[in-house]
Amino acid sequence: MLKSNENKKYQMDMCSGPVLRKMLAFALPLMCSSILQLLFNAADIVVVGRFAGDNSLAAVGSNTALINLLTNLFVGLSIGANVTSALCYGAKKWDDLKKTVHTAMLLSLCSGILLTIIGIAGAKQILIWMQTPAEILELATVYLRIYFLGMSSLMIYNFGSAILRSIGDTRRPLYYLLAAGVINVVLNLFFVIVFNMDVAGVALATVISETVSAALVVRCMMKESDESGIRLELKSLRIDPDKLKKIFRIGLPAGFQGIIFSISNVVIQSSINSFGKIVVAGNSAAANVEGFVYMSMNAFHQSTLSFTSQNLGAGKIKRINKILFSGLICVTVTGLLLGNAAVFFGDTLLGIYSDSTEVIEAGMQRLLIICTTYALCGIMDVIVGSLRGIGCSIMPMIVSLIGVCGLRLAWLFTFFRQEQFHSPEMIYITYPVSWIITIAVHVVCYIIVKRRLDRRYADIRET
Helix, strand or coil, rough: CCHHHHHHHCCCCCCCHHHHHHHHHHHHHHHHHHHHHHHHHHHHHHHHHHCHHHHHHHHHHHHHHHHHHHHHHHHHHHHHHHHHHHHHHHHHHHHHHHHHHHHHHHHHHHHHHHHHHHHHHHHHHHHHHCCCCHHHHHHHHHHHHHHHHHHHHHHHHHHHHHHHHCCCHHHHHHHHHHHHHHHHHHHHHHHHHHCCCCCHHHHHHHHHHHHHHHHHHHHHHHHHHHHHCCCCHHHCCCHHHHHHHHHHHHHHHHHHHHHHHHHHHHHHHHHHHCCCCHHHHHHHHHHHHHHHHHHHHHHHCCCCHHHHHHHHCCCCCCHHHHHHHHHHHHHHHHHHHHHHHHHHHHHHHHHHCCHHHHHHHHHHHHHHHHHHHHHHHHHHHHHHHHHHHHHHHHHHHHHHHHHHHHHHHEEEEEEEHHHHHHCCHHHHHHHHHHHHHHHHHHHHHHHHHHHHHHHHHHHHHHH
């Protein structure tokens, strides 16, 4: 009984009480977890930038867009697992929740194995297609192949933490990432400084630390009480077709959106690569600084998603608007404060990654345009989170693909090729423009979807 009470303190009832206060309590540990996860890659870049040189820095940084491309489909599926689990939890359908948990965790393992095969086999050729500079190609290939050895661990952690979030638990994933983050930093320094392993050392450190975080999540779920509905039993691992279909219905559109976003980012990275290794290194450093702002905002996207799903499962339709407005307030404040702080302290922050004045100047070009307007990206994501939490995943995917990816790629293949527009700044300016257009369309979509939902539940009450 004590064990049951101990586990219950990590759960959260999202269907009653003040939304804003509970959302902040949910989001803050999630924000810290997301930042710690980013620190894995940031630690890699800082260590190689300081102790291995600009070529190694560029080699690690140039992999970011490609890694996201190959993993985003399955990260999208973890969103499907989160929504499906939260709906079951809110509706108190414990047997359905148990089937969802075991389907999702087996799916995560299979996803990781598939990604490892693809990443190791295709690493060098894909980097060549991305026009990776010749002087960093071999280093980038070594880093990518070792990094993908840890894909099963990364997927297991992502799916496991998504399930924990569905019952309101964002604290334990934070503790596990904190332990793994410390291991990552220590091993980075040890492998690079002591053994001179360069990019191979930081990749290996990341794989080991991700394995630790995955093992801790699995252990946590196996020790859960039966009352929580998310207890993991290895003998029960099997794919339930109905639950897999529901996970795919939400997760596949989210994953495909992530893939297309990543393809556009790979194209953008290829355009950045054409300006040489200084711009590549500066862009990589700036993108890592931005990542901390983005992941802080993304915590409110995840909060809106989980809160909306639980309340929909419980039939608390009237709370959905309040959840969206609370998420928009939180993400706007976070984006404005942290985005502008990143610009204000930009020289210092970029100096962590490189001593080169040229690299820092190249990084500031990106920060000045993107970080000052980053709140727009957060607003866009929160609206998408609300739509997916309601169960509408295809519409926001289509809107985002056309409004974000379509616009950016159209710019690159038209105006950017003209001499007067051929500069890194002209690439970066497409980001805020695409966010504004996409937000406007998402607002219209939300109004339409919410009205349909209200009418459906009104009809149910009348019958």
